[in-house]
Amino acid sequence: MAEATTTPSGTNFQVSAKIRQHEVLLDEPEDKGGGDTAPTPAEFVCASLAACTTITLQMYIQHKGWEASVKSVNVVYETVDGVGTFRRTVALAGYTQEQLPRLTAVANSCPIHKMLSKANPIDTEVN
Structure with missing residues (x-):
């Protein structure tokens, strides 16, 4: 089984994903309204x-x-x-x-x- 949970990070469209003990960011490019701070x-x-x-x-x-x-x-x-x-x-x-x-x-x-x-x-x- 694989599992991940995301929560908004407080920055427009950026989310934090919790995967076991790891946390990674996901975001959207600037042209989609995101900050381009992480992969999509x-x-x-x-x-x-x-x-x-x-x-x-x-x-x-x-x-x-x-x-x-x-x-x-x-x-x-x-x-x-x-x-x-x-x-x-x-x-x-x-x-x-x-x-x-x-x-x-x-x-x-x-x-x-x-x-x-x-x-x-x-x-x-x-x-």
């Missing part, structure tokens, strides 16, 4: 997918004892005609061509990839 919620979603992909690949590579390594993972989210798409680019080093299909499958099996690529109902309670 959508940017945090992209960062979550990139981080999860990186960690999942690192765990798998370490478990296998391969020489491969993750150089970077970039995620961009774009909406075209009302349809959102995540575009993920994984830069690896030291892998063999035989390892590439398995590394791709591992990237696609990270928990955040699974969460985002499936329809997830959202139950909302307002009180």
Whole structure:
């Protein structure tokens, strides 16, 4: 289970998110009325997918004892005609061509990839 709670910080559109013992800020850019003091919620979603992909690949590579390594993972989210798409680019080093299909499958099996690529109902309670 994952959980986060946000509260307004007192600055226009800036919120503080409490995640376990960690606190992080989220904000909107100035052109949207925010102060551009922190990443946007959508940017945090992209960062979550990139981080999860990186960690999942690192765990798998370490478990296998391969020489491969993750150089970077970039995620961009774009909406075209009302349809959102995540575009993920994984830069690896030291892998063999035989390892590439398995590394791709591992990237696609990270928990955040699974969460985002499936329809997830959202139950909302307002009180």
